[in-house]
Amino acid sequence: MRVDIVTIFPTFFDVLGVSLIGKARDRGILDMHVHDLRDWTHDRHRTVDDTPYGGGAGMVMKPEPWGEALDEILDDEAVLLVPSPAGELFSQPMARELAHEKHLVFACGRYEGIDQRVVDHYATRGRVRLVSLGDYVLNGGEVAAMAVIEAVSRLIPGVVGNPDSLVEESHELGLLEYPSYTKPAVWRDLDVPPVLLSGNHGAIAAWRQEQSLERTRAHRPDLLPDTDRVRDAADAP
Numbered sequence: 001m002r003v004d005i006v007t008i009f010p011t012f013f014d015v016l017g018v019s020l021i022g023k024a025r026d027r028g029i030l031d032m033h034v035h036d037l038r039d040w041t042h043d044r045h046r047t048v049d050d051t052p053y054g055g056g057a058g059m060v061m062k063p064e065p066w067g068e069a070l071d072e073i074l075d076d077e078a079v080l081l082v083p084s085p086a087g088e089l090f091s092q093p094m095a096r097e098l099a100h101e102k103h104l105v106f107a108c109g110r111y112e113g114i115d116q117r118v119v120d121h122y123a124t125r126g127r128v129r130l131v132s133l134g135d136y137v138l139n140g141g142e143v144a145a146m147a148v149i150e151a152v153s154r155l156i157p158g159v160v161g162n163p164d165s166l167v168e169e170s171h172e173l174g175l176l177e178y179p180s181y182t183k184p185a186v187w188r189d190l191d192v193p194p195v196l197l198s199g200n201h202g203a204i205a206a207w208r209q210e211q212s213l214e215r216t217r218a219h220r221p222d223l224l225p226d227t228d229r230v231r232d233a234a235d236a237p
């Protein structure tokens with residue numbers, strides 16, 4: 001299996017050179033490539049983030065470097081994996097599915113995450129999966145990518161010395177966050193939702209609430225009883 005990882009902290013992944021995964025690399029079972037996202041920037045400061053459209057705290061990762069990097073790295077067989085607390089919950093069944101793939105590409109977000117259009121764009125070109133490690137917030141996608149890589153790679157024949165050891169293994173409440181956008185307003189024919197450019201904070205808040213509900217319904221229906229409670233509270237006089 002080939003694994004590509006795009007991150008602004010490539011040294012995070014030095015640890016993949018040790019233990020069983022390191023041995024699998026050495027033996028050619030895993031072909032791992034770690035890339036610095038800033039290599040696809042073109043300004044003096046190697047900028048990868050900007051302020052969020054619609055306002056709010058934090059910064060959002062710009063789509064352009066991600067687009068250039070992923071255009072170069074993705075191939076027809078690749079699955080693009082985007083670590084996100086708003087993704088589908090990573091599980092052993094998902095690890096087993098991914099272990100059959102030939103090429104995994106990880107896009108490690110930082111700050112408030114990656115401009116939503118990156119995911120939207122690549123979903124029109126190939127297979128894209130948002131993957132959550134659990135219902136908590138990490139500082140970036142690197143730790144999640146490492147968890148997925150470790151869980152998947154140990155299922156590849158030859159990585160774990162004794163395959164019998166794989167046979168008998170085990171396996172916060174609230175809404176998921178709405179999609180985030182930053183400049184430019186149009187990227188690859190994809191527009192930022194107009195409400196975010198309106199300056200109408202009430203409308204933006206309502207849109208975000210609706211998007212949060214939609215995402216929660218789409219990705220984590222098991223959270224819906226709590227979602228219903230939030231909706232009931234919002235509807236209360």
Ligand code: SAM
Binds near residue numbers: 084136138
């Ligand atoms: N504002 C985002 C939200 O609430 O959905 C969280 C951004 S987080 C500070 C920065 C990055 O860390 C995310 O883009 C994602 O790549 C990664 N991350 C954080 N929590 C994660 C989790 N539970 N599973 C997978 N990735 C996570």
